[in-house]
Amino acid sequence: MHSGASADKIHIKGPDHKGTFEDYQQIYNEIAELLESNSDYDDGSYGPILLRLAWHASGTYDIETKTGGSNGATMRFAPESDHGANAGLKTARDLLEPVKQKHPWISYSDLWILGGICAIQEMLGPIIPFRPGRSDRDASACAPDERLPNASKGARHLRDIFYRMGFDDREIVALSGAHALGRCHTDSSGYSGPWTFSPTVLTNDYYKLLLDEKWQWKKWNGPAEYEDKKTKSLMMLPTDFELIKDKEFRKHVERYAKDESVFMNEFRDAVLKLFELGVPFKQEERYTFKRTTD
Ligand code: HEM
Known part of the structure; x- marks a missing residue:
């Protein structure tokens, strides 16, 4: 039946x-x-x-x-x-x-x-x-x-936000590698564009691009963000850029850019x-x- x-x-x-x-x-x-x-x-x-x-x-x-x-x-x-x-x-x-x-x-x-x-x-x-x-x-x-962090702010703000969760500088940089993935949307955050050329595969490219590319302020009506000089198709948030401006953060950016497996392991633990x-x-x-x- x-x-x-x-x-x-x-x-x-x-x-x-x-x-x-x-x-x-x-x-x-x-x-x-x-x-x-x-x-x-x-x-x-x-x-x-x-x-x-x-x-x-x-x-x-x-x-x-x-x-x-x-x-x-x-x-x-x-x-x-x-x-x-x-x-x-x-x-x-x-x-x-x-x-x-x-x-x-x-x-x-x-x-x-x-x-x-x-x-x-x-x-x-x-x-x-x-x-x-x-x-x-x-x-x-x-x-x-x-x-949650505000992308327009500086290193001090990043530390305030992530220390409040119980993370240290190394973990802040490791977690930020997630920005190898995805993109910003003008109708969500107001920012625009992807960080890497392969936004659906996790790599250490975020760190490599931060260090190796030349970045300039994007000329547009949206919130202040960086674009890569060469292709103008990639972006970095002001907070992303803090990771190479700040000496302590930069150490870890360099470590992760040099060795993807170090990044993957430390990213896993922090996530x-x-x-x-x-x-x-x-x-x-x-x-x-x-x-x-x-
Ligand atoms: C360090 C401070 C951080 C700031 C200021 C920040 C800010 C942002 C902003 C403004 C966007 C764009 C949202 C949109 O317009 O759709 C975004 C996207 C994204 N964030 Fe972060 N984020 C931070 C840390 C993280 C962390 C720790 C993770 C994960 C572990 C993460 C993962 C992502 C991913 C995957 C996207 C892409 C989403 C998509 O493609 O729709 N972010 N973030």
Whole structure:
């Protein structure tokens, strides 16, 4: 009679299901499928914007008050969804919504982080171990505004923001290498353009370009940003440029430009730390997912 429908129902894992490694790998694979599902989108991949979502969910953490961080997925709600820094991220949240509907047992907060990990790995970055255990919170737990970095500011501001999360200078530079990926959008941040020529593959090119290219202020009506003199097709934010102006930061830019594997290892460790900030995990074990291309 209705055997097909009821058989399907039996296999749906309800909100109380406790995910296994296999369940998370399955969700990883489904996110990976979505990354290049729309060739008209930007450079052909939603990977960069999924990484930006996971970072903006995590980067609100304050080590003193132990508030903010990826636990809660409070960017679903105003006022956090309307914070200037989060402009444009609805695209990433909407992309993951069907995955959440299909697997109601995973929290939005674990799903967003899994999205970031999937994006990094599928764009040929390092394997980032994942630990589940984030739970969703309501609008009353929204992070205050201004916890994320402002691209128009200087080294002092970068240190204020990242030290507040518990990072040091080396980790600031390592995390910034994510700007090898993706681009700026005039209708999100107001800035425009990609940082590298391969914005859907993680490389150490961000550091190499910072050091090797000649940069000049872009002449336009938008916010102050740099463009490369040679092709005028790449950009750097004022905060990106601070990494070569500041002596302490520059040391690490040079290390990462010289050796991509050093960058990949230190990026992996810093991202793992970022994604776990402030999460009250009950489980020690971390899972590592296979790339769909392996
Ligand atoms: C160091 C301070 C940082 C500043 C000031 C900053 C600022 C920005 C800005 C203004 C954009 C453009 C957004 C848009 O117009 O769509 C952007 C994009 C991006 N950021 Fe950052 N960011 C910082 C650090 C990070 C970190 C730590 C990560 C990840 C670990 C990251 C990952 C990304 C990615 C992947 C994009 C591209 C998004 C896309 O293509 O849609 N950023 N960032």
